[in-house]
Amino acid sequence: MAVAGQQSRIKAGIVGATGYTGVELLRLLSQHPSVDLHAVTSRKENGRPVADMFPNLRGRVDLRFQTPEDAALEQCDVVFFATPHGVAMAQAGQLLAHDVRIIDLAADFRLQDTATFERWYKMPHACPTILRDSAYGLVELNRPAVRDARVIGNPGCYPTTVLLGLAPVLQADHALVDTSHVIADCKSGVSGAGRKVQLSSLFSEASDNFRAYGVAGHRHHPEISEQLQRLAGAPVGLLFVPHLVPMIRGMFSTIYLRILPEAVDTDFQALYEQRYADEPFIDVMPAGSLPETRSVRASNMLRIAVHRPEDSDQLVVLVAQDNLVKGASGQAVQNMNLMFGLPETAGLDQIAVLP
Secondary structure (H helix, E strand, O other): OOOOOOOOOEEEEEEOOOOHHHHHHHHHHHOOOOEEEEEEEOOOOOOOEHHHHOHHHOOOOOOEEEOOOOOOHHHOOEEEEOOOOOHHHHHHHHHHHOOOEEEEOOOOOOOOOHHHHHHHHOOOOOOHHHHHOOEEOOHHHHHHHHHHOOEEEOOOHHHHHHHHHHHHHHOOOOOOEOOOOEEEEEEEOHHHHOOOOOHHHOHHHHOOOOEEOOOOOOOHHHHHHHHHHHHHOOOOOEEEEEEEOOOOOOEEEEEEEEEOHHHOOOOHHHHHHHHOOOOOOEEEOOOOOOOOHHHOOOOOOEEEEEEOHHHOOEEEEEEEEOOOHHHHHHHHHHHHHHHOOOOOOOOOOOOOOOO
């Protein structure tokens, strides 16, 4: 079995690999230089060759779907859960007893406040003790904890853009912006809703349309707020509004901030460039740039641009990512790399796809 800190081959399993994050994990892990895919589970598709469902994996993945009981997940070094909320926490204890590391792409280990989790996800938390020892898997903000963790709560896609878009101003050594009123105006492609049949995701409903949703409250709001408070050292007043846009994949967040009078002379471009200078997956673009979702499609790169319209007291931060890669599966692989002592970029150096 691979040991954290050693660069040996990693035996990986994926629970619930029939969704969009599951196939994205399969794509990334099948070409990872240090990973062997050991098991891919699905109760409904038990026995079906993975490449029959996902023809892009023909010649790369020769496994068949198995039930979790038949997959011998306890023989893995790491198990990814690309499942609905509640599945990972039900199986976490048994896997940890076999020294298997866990990376959950659902919400089971994202929120440390179990009452908040239960309010938003309408289920009791099954393993609060394991939750307390888990790490929030946003590597750029939580690298030491991720490196030592046995259980990772992979961040939500919207939180990734908002937290990375705000971290430089919130982590500064003195107050720069009014944290009582932060606006995050966020848009996602339809794949963010998952690979399931629902009316709002049908082509005739989503195409040639643009709409807000979750305005009264969205599950990612408490996750973002909890992490913003951690960054700022105090509660942050956040207005978060998600939108659905008629594209398959991609996410774009526009964040609005008011600069404090005593910080009007701050060089925010330099602040962001310095904060992310050594981050391989964050590109702070030149002043005046306008990132596009197509510039990150199918890559683990997140691009940020910082604007101050007409030298006003307003700061506008633009953030683009692929919601299925840096917003989900690519981030999960980045977490795995760090947990097992591999270069963070291992298996994640794909260039974005154009057009």
